[in-house]
Amino acid sequence: MIAEAADYFALLKSIHQSIDDMTAPLTEEQWLRRPQENFNNVASIIDHVTRVEKRFMAAIAGETIDTEAGAPFRATAWNVSEIRQAWRDVLLYSETALDKLTDADLVKPGLTLRIGDLNCRQLIVYTIAHTTHHRGQIPLVIKQF
Numbered sequence: 001m002i003a004e005a006a007d008y009f010a011l012l013k014s015i016h017q018s019i020d021d022m023t024a025p026l027t028e029e030q031w032l033r034r035p036q037e038n039f040n041n042v043a044s045i046i047d048h049v050t051r052v053e054k055r056f057m058a059a060i061a062g063e064t065i066d067t068e069a070g071a072p073f074r075a076t077a078w079n080v081s082e083i084r085q086a087w088r089d090v091l092l093y094s095e096t097a098l099d100k101l102t103d104a105d106l107v108k109p110g111l112t113l114r115i116g117d118l119n120c121r122q123l124i125v126y127t128i129a130h131t132t133h134h135r136g137q138i139p140l141v142i143k144q145f
Contacts, residue, residue, distance in 0.1 A: 004106065005098040008124045015131050016091050019046070022138050028080045035144025040073055042141055047072035047083045049134045050090045056127040057090075059111045060120045061097040098124070 001009065023031070023042060031043045040048075051067045058065040072078070101120065110123030118126060 001099045002101060002103055004103070004121075005101045005124075008128065009095055009098045012094060012128055012131065013091065015128065015135055016087075019049075019087075019131075019135050019138065022135075022142065026142070030142075030145060031080045031083075032078060033145065035141055039141060039144065040137065041078070042138060043078035043080055043083050044072040044075060045134050045137055045141070046087050047075075047078060049131050050083070050086045052130055053090050053127055054086075054093060056111065056123055056130075057094045057097040060105075060123055061100065094127075 023046070026042060031046075032041055034041045048069055051069045051072070055065050055067050055069065106121040106124075107119050110118045110120045112118070113126070115126075
């Protein structure tokens with residue numbers, strides 16, 4: 001893995017670990033609990049982050065994944081075991097995508113998002129920022145228990 005991608009992956013891995021540390025002691029019931037009607041639950045947050053990370057990393061790897069990133073926030077039921085497994089799997093998927101990058105790949109087109117056209121470097125940074133943003137929601141949900 002090139003040095004820049006290794007640095008990005010180390011940061012993403014650290015964020016994943018902090019989310020794992022926060023969610024490890026939670027019961028399945030706590031993963032599913034919505035502390036207030038207008039709050040997301042932990043399951044929907046993790047499901048959403050996983051879908052987005054997989055879609056973004058797929059684009060970086062030159063693949064296309066069709067997923068509805070907002071679906072977890074509209075769902076009324078969640079499979080916690082499947083969400084946990086997908087969460088574990090997406091970090092490995094991200095590592096594989098980043099491992100294949102060259103310096104030249106970092107400036108190739110990544111995705112067009114609402115904020116505009118992002119090259120692969122920008123998409124990696126945006127992925128990290130997105131995961132970090134939602135990481136911040138988890139303690140707010142947990143505090144409501």
